[in-house]
Amino acid sequence: MCELRKRGLVTAVIVSEPFLKLGKTQARVFGVPELPLLLIPHPLGGLSLEQVEGRAGHAIPQVLQLIKEHAA
Amino acid sequence: MTNLAELLKSPGASLECEDDFDAVNELARGRGWSDGLPVVPPTASRVERMLAYCDRPWNEPVARMAPRYGEATPLRLAANAVMAGCRPEYFPLLVAAVEAMCEEPFNLYGIQATTHLCAPLVIVNGPVAKELDINSGHNAFGPGWQANATIGRAIRLALVNIGGAIPALGDMSTFGAPSKYSYLAAENEEASPWEPLHVERGLPREASAVTVIGAECPHNVNDHESITAEGILTTLAGTLLAAGTNDVYYHAQPLIVMGPEHAKTVASGGMSKADAKRFLHEHAHLPMRRFSKENIERRLRVTWKERLGAAGLDAPVYMVQRPEDILIAVIGGAGKHSAVIRTFGATQAVTRALKLRDGKYAKSVADFRKK
Numbered sequence: 001m002c003e004l005r006k007r008g009l010v011t012a013v014i015v016s017e018p019f020l021k022l023g024k025t026q027a028r029v030f031g032v033p034e035l036p037l038l039l040i041p042h043p044l045g046g047l048s049l050e051q052v053e054g055r056a057g058h059a060i061p062q063v064l065q066l067i068k069e070h071a072a
Numbered sequence: 073m074t075n076l077a078e079l080l081k082s083p084g085a086s087l088e089c090e091d092d093f094d095a096v097n098e099l100a101r102g103r104g105w106s107d108g109l110p111v112v113p114p115t116a117s118r119v120e121r122m123l124a125y126c127d128r129p130w131n132e133p134v135a136r137m138a139p140r141y142g143e144a145t146p147l148r149l150a151a152n153a154v155m156a157g158c159r160p161e162y163f164p165l166l167v168a169a170v171e172a173m174c175e176e177p178f179n180l181y182g183i184q185a186t187t188h189l190c191a192p193l194v195i196v197n198g199p200v201a202k203e204l205d206i207n208s209g210h211n212a213f214g215p216g217w218q219a220n221a222t223i224g225r226a227i228r229l230a231l232v233n234i235g236g237a238i239p240a241l242g243d244m245s246t247f248g249a250p251s252k253y254s255y256l257a258a259e260n261e262e263a264s265p266w267e268p269l270h271v272e273r274g275l276p277r278e279a280s281a282v283t284v285i286g287a288e289c290p291h292n293v294n295d296h297e298s299i300t301a302e303g304i305l306t307t308l309a310g311t312l313l314a315a316g317t318n319d320v321y322y323h324a325q326p327l328i329v330m331g332p333e334h335a336k337t338v339a340s341g342g343m344s345k346a347d348a349k350r351f352l353h354e355h356a357h358l359p360m361r362r363f364s365k366e367n368i369e370r371r372l373r374v375t376w377k378e379r380l381g382a383a384g385l386d387a388p389v390y391m392v393q394r395p396e397d398i399l400i401a402v403i404g405g406a407g408k409h410s411a412v413i414r415t416f417g418a419t420q421a422v423t424r425a426l427k428l429r430d431g432k433y434a435k436s437v438a439d440f441r442k443k
Contacts, residue, residue: 022242
């Protein structure tokens with residue numbers, strides 16, 4: 001993901017709250033500290049399909065915003 | 073020859089602290105350079121004594137340790153070895169273990185950052201195990217032996233201080249495991265009826281080697297009654313069964329630690345290691361109905377699509393995918409016990425020989441001393 005970001009593509013990593021710090025650290029380690037991290041509620045495992053759709057609902061507006069910002 | 077005083081002048085390589093045990097430990101704890109236990113102050117003179125057993129440049133990384141991908145230079149590793157209480161002659165083994173766990177198939181990133189409770193387990197083989205007095209007998213995985221305790225601890229400190237395995241930051245293990253403090257033992261080669269682990273994995277018997285495994289803690293296998301190979305192996309296969317293991321979803325390599333008495337019983341029936349592995353593979357499976365409905369639909373049928381995609385609920389789910397994936401080592405003292413050690417799953421064991429800089433196998437750790 002970090003390599004794609006370096007090539008200028010719209011790139012983001014979706015993380016749940018407990019993994020936010022790990023995500024930030026990894027982005028820094030791989031040389032793209034500005035890599036967008038899209039936050040969704042925890043957990044991601046052990047969910048019903050409806051709940052998975054709910055998580056996607058959290059992420060999609062953030063993805064759209066990212067694409068808009070990239071285009072602007 | 074590397075000059076330590078020169079190396080320590082580079083930014084961040086050293087810092088001043090009051091010459092006091094408590095002050096050093098306060099500083100280490102404050103900076104997170106800790107496994108929670110007191111450390112031996114890594115003074116320049118102690119670090120230099122450790123580096124006497126290093127035959128390569130002290131500031132040249134031997135590996136980069138995930139998830140921080142910090143450079144594991146001999147200098148940094150030596151500081152961690154001092155902090156852990158290692159004797160200088162242990163140092164070549166620490167370097168080999170770190171190199172092994174940073175090889176791609178081991179997946180150190182996954183093992184460090186996962187929510188699973190795994191830790192790198194190091195099995196030591198060859199003459200160096202005896203030379204360094206590494207315990208392979210009674211309580212080999214437990215306390216009481218300086219080499220086991222401190223080399224294992226040095227690995228953990230390096231994983232934290234160089235690799236960034238800081239709880240809730242780079243180490244996301246849901247609850248961790250006591251094996252994260254230290255997890256190292258030697259194979260009891262003298263008590264084994266079979267070829268040692270490093271020979272089975274392609275090295276000459278006279279070589280010394282480390283094998284790293286992304287492992288859970290040992291799970292005991294009590295069998296005081298069986299007097300045949302089939303009996304012992306049936307109990308072992310039965311203990312491999314678990315619906316909640318990572319191993320069932322990967323081409324995993326669980327380790328069977330056979331106690332010497334069990335190993336003798338198995339071998340006395342004429343079984344080779346390969347025979348024992350075939351038996352264990354063949355007998356370690358659960359009917360799919362023993363897994364939860366969700367795990368069947370979302371994991372098993374997807375991961376093993378070809379075999380289980382459309383299979384009925386009585387179809388066997390194998391705990392290990394192929395006989396050759398099972399690792400066997402003979403460890404321990406007297407007693408009718410063995411142990412099953414499951415793994416992180418998404419990891420392969422890596423064996424690395426103790427080699428000198430010129431590529432020759434080390435006959436003794438003394439070979440690493442600067443001439």
